Every structure is written in structure tokens, then in C-alpha cells.
Amino acid sequence: MSEYPDFLANLQELNHKMTFSEIVHYRRSVRLYQQVPLEPDRVKMCLELAVLAPNSSNMQLWEFFHITDKEILEKLAHACLDQTAASTAPQMVVFVTRQDLFRSRTKQMIALETQNVLKNSPKEKQEKRVKRWHLYYGRIIPFLYTKGFGIIGLLRKIIVHLIGLFRPIFYQVSESDIRVVVHKTCGLAAQTFMLAMASEGYDTCPMEGFDSRKVKKILKLPFGAEVNMIISCGIRAEGGVWGDRMRIPFEEVYHRR
Ligand SMILES: Cc1cc2nc3c(=O)[nH]c(=O)nc-3n(C[C@H](O)[C@H](O)[C@H](O)COP(=O)(O)O)c2cc1C
Structure with missing residues (x-):
């Protein structure tokens, strides 16, 4: 087992809820999940928090497709280029932009x-x-x-x-600037969702490696809808987190004026 489930078990033993900083550190992109089910209502609750994300002009041009059906999951995993982050996930959420609305x-x-x-x-x-x-x-x-x-x-x-x-x-x-605005907003909902999932002890992997035409067809999305991101959901398995978290030195990206 990776160190993280142990970390969670210790927290549960101490009856300690993760702090915000612990949640941010806990969230990792997980590419292999345990074959255990997730409670769909807890995932849905994380989506209810996601819609509280800041969004441009409060237009909320987003929709969330929470996939729990096995057959659709299989089709989606294939459309996600058969990545294990998708093929081993017991649930997925497809984040969709709806500028057309x-x-x-x-x-x-x-x-x-x-x-x-x-x-x-x-x-x-x-x-x-x-x-x-x-x-x-x-x-x-x-x-x-x-x-x-x-x-x-x-x-x-x-x-x-x-x-x-x-x-x-x-x-x-x-027109492309406004498209960026709509996708930016959807990305904030996606991040809020992933952090909410982490606070539940659930894992996620955001994916942009997918065949958008296939995904739109599977979900029967209208022409004006765009797939922003697919987030696979589950509980990390041994080896599900690929190595340490690597970031370029903070000083290179932090500028104080
Ligand atoms: C928009 C976006 C798209 C991503 N697409 C994929 C993907 O298709 N497949 C994958 O395995 N990881 C994907 N990732 C995960 C990143 O590789 C990962 O976030 C990054 O390596 C940092 O690791 P961490 O999330 O564990 O901190 C994506 C992340 C983002 C934000």
C-alpha cells in the first residue's frame, strides 16, 4: 500500500478531519485505483461543492456528467485512450462547457x-x-x-x-478568448471538485487525453457543448501515484513586486 491510505487511516483513528493544507497535499493524480466501489452520493456532494467555484460573470456555463454505469464507464475509458487512470476507475465525471446555453x-x-x-x-x-x-x-x-x-x-x-x-x-x-473564459471557469469547478473529493478520502485524476468526438457521442452531447476535462474517481491502489510530487522551484514562479 502507498503511504497515503495509512495516512488516512491514522487520521480516522485520531478522529481528525484533514486541514486544507493536508487536503491539498493529499490530492494527487491517481493512475491506478483499487477495485472497490465509491458512494455515488458522496461524489455527487463533491459536485455540489464544485458549483460554488468562482465563475466568469456567474454564467455557470458548465455541466457535469457523473458516470456510474459500467457500460458507459467502459466506453469512456476506451475514449480516454485506455489510460489506466480511466480503465480502473469505478466512477468518472465529465466536465462539459455549455457556451451555447x-x-x-x-x-x-x-x-x-x-x-x-x-x-x-x-x-x-x-x-x-x-x-x-x-x-x-x-x-x-x-x-x-x-x-x-x-x-x-x-x-x-x-x-x-x-x-x-x-x-x-x-x-x-x-470568440476564442470567450471560449478560454468558459473553459477557465469550468477548470475552477474541476479543481474544487478534486479538492472536495480529497477531503472525502477519495482520489481523482484529471484527464485531457481523450477523444472528444467519441466522448461527445457516448454522452450524446449537443454540437455546442465541449468536453473540458474528464476526472476519474476512485481510491488509490498500490503504485497508483507515480512517484513524488515534482514541481519546479517555487522561486522560479513566484514574483513579488
Ligand atoms: C488539464 C489537465 C489534464 C491532464 N491530463 C492528464 C491525462 O490525460 N492523463 C494523466 O494521466 N494525467 C493527466 N493530468 C494530470 C497531470 O499530469 C498531473 O496533474 C501533474 O503531473 C501533476 O501531478 P499531481 O496532480 O499528482 O500533482 C492532467 C492534468 C490537468 C490539470
């Missing part, structure tokens, strides 16, 4: 933020704040998220470069 999300966000204003803002400020949310989700977000073979993004780029001559502005408005 932006119009319905803006409507939901207007409704939610209006409720929020009515509940939490002083009466005299409510009308102005509700109008501001309508402007943001009704005009600005649709302006940023609309796609059109790259051309609409190019027009946006030209507009912001012109405005940028006079004042600071957000330049990342091309």
Missing part, C-alpha cells in the same frame, strides 16, 4: 439577481440596480458571447481596441 443563462441570472436586489438592497437603490443587471445580462453578456465564424469576435476586438485608445478596457473579446 448563454442566452438562457442570462435570463436566469437576471431573474436571480433581481431577487437578490429586492431582498438585499435598500428600497431607493433597487430600481437602479435591477436596471444595471438588465444592462449587464441583457446587453453586455450577449454582446460578448455571440459567435459568428470568428467575424463577430473580430468586430468586438476592433471596437474594444478603439475604446482602449481612451480608457482601460477588457481586450479578451474574440
